[in-house]
Amino acid sequence: MNSVDLTVKIGSLTLTNPILLASGTVGYGNEIAEFIDLNKIGGIVTKSLSLKPRKGNPPQRIVETPSGMLNAIGLQNVGVEEFLKEKIPFLKQYDVPLICNIAASSIEEYVECTRLLTTEDFIKAFEINVSCPNVKEGGLQFGNNPIAVGIITQKVKAVTNKPVIVKLSPNVSYISEFAKVVKDNGGDAVSAINTLVGTSFNINTRKPKIHNVFGGLSGPAIKPIALAKVLEIKQKVDIPIIGIGGIMNWKDVVEFMIVGASAVQIGTLNFIDPTASIKMIPEVEQYCLENNITQISELTGSYSSQK
Amino acid sequence: MFIYNSAIEKIIALENNIFLLKAHCPEIASTIQPGQFLNIKVSETTFPLLRRPFSVCDVEGDSIFIMFNILGEGTKLLQKKHIGDTLNIIGPLGNGFSLGGNFETAVIVAGGLGSAPFPYFIKKLNMDKKIACFVGGKSEHDVIQYGMRNVKVSTDDGSLGFKGNVVELLQQELSSYEYSKIKIFGCGPTAMLRSLREFTIKNNIECEVSTECAMACGFGICMGCPTESAKQNDKYLLVCKDGPVFNVKDVVI
Secondary structure, three states: OOOOEOOEEEOOEEEOOOEEEOOOOOOOOOOHHHOOOHHHOOEEEOOOEOOOOEOOOOOOOEEEEOOEEEEOOOOOEOHHHHHHHHHHHHHOOOOOOEEEEEOOOOHHHHHHHHHHHOOOOOEEEEEEEOOOOOOOOOOHHHHOOHHHHHHHHHHHHHOOOOOEEEEOOOOOOOHHHHHHHHHHOOOOEEEEOOOEEEEOEOOOOOOEOOOOOEEEEEOHHHHHHHHHHHHHHHHHOOOOEEEEOOOOOHHHHHHHHHOOOOEEEEOOHHHHOOOHHHHHHHHHHHHHHHOOOOEHHHHOOOOOOOO | OEEEEEEEEEEEEOOOOEEEEEEEOHHHHHHOOOOOEEEEEOOOOOOOOOOEEEEEEEEEOOEEEEEEEOOOHHHHHHHOOOOOOEEEEEEEEOEOOOOOOOOOEEEEEEEHHHHOOHHHHHHHOOOOOEEEEEEEEOOHHHOOOOOOOOEEEEEOOOOOOEEOOHHHHHHHHOOHHHHHHEEEEEEOOHHHHHHHHHHHHHOOOEEEEEOOOOOOOOOOOOOOOEEEEOOOOOOEEEOOOOOEEEEHHHEOO
């Protein structure tokens, strides 16, 4: 019987399959573990961690939009210290690559978080969030500034030997310029895309529906935009891409890989069907079998330019 | 927590655009507690994208009931469902009401659709407890007495029962010597829960309230449903996981 090799490499990081769970949609793994076997997933990206705990934004944090949702959680998280002490032990029961997402308010904080976390062997890579649209300081302020993204990439790389993935903002004119900066400063990969800035108002009260006014749009509504951003990076910069944005089924995974993603992350879908990510793995494998693909990375960037 | 497709067995129209939906889900029915909730995908498409949370209204054998009104697109779709259609349900979710304790009488205070969790609550309450229900609404059309017992009614416009809000009615009807013998269980609009909180804390009456907040997942991963903690200023509680039922002293409403 033919078989498909689903393993993918992101820099020095090897994943048993290309389907990861996206930051901010799996907490620290314990809740979703009630629904799926975490050993089977390609990897988990933690909720963004900051040096100190963050309370996050007041309610309302979420509003549904056509085929999407806006969120402004405000990076609520337990902080690095509690993460290492209280949250990692649960994840260590599983044989799953753990990628720590870091969100900070200053360059120094990104470096300090990485320095503290990198000593933990169970953490296999870092995803640097330079693109959260929902906090006043940091976040987009860095994500919109290629010089800052370059400095953060370089300084974080200097304190860890583990792969550094930079999660890029789509709220820029040319995302590929940022991917290039990441590559030039030693970054191992990019994740694309983070959420798009959006808002929603109540027409009766004329007030914003979410407390933060602006939120990040996610869900299937953003998939075409995410695909275009991945393709733009693929065409301009030679760097591994983790595709994110509105994946709802295995076909979306394949589509992201065709336009250039080496792996993908499942985000908003985890809220709707926490079991969906696992179910896609054999479905993607079946697609590969039917298309005579023996190593899944053959799919990456395999788009046809014929019109 | 379970997740599965559950067949709709019945949709019953009560008065005033209130509906009861009965669905077959044995695992949830045998474990769910009053005050816990279900997060339900009302369509198989991305319209609407997110699940809708409903508190369990009643349990009968292998089936659960939810109560809803037509409020938005999700509930509009739900009302149009047919017997045999399936709904994808996650549950039981969150923490329910405490059924035990030293109180003699369970005093239920419900506003509008806040009546939803109490039919099952009343069914599961220990036989030795007495029950008194205070049910309020803006007008008579908003008063839901389904499954309630020993009911006193209030309406803001005076179209039915006491004219005023349900907490005012409660204060008028309760005599202070009863305060130590009762426990209040509340569910309803935020303004109602806020005045119920004020009243019960001032008079040192035991009270649990069921709260609500917009949420996506319902089980703690989206962190979309924070509520202010009364005890810890530096972090929020999550309505879905730490609630939706809280001791009134633990939250700021």
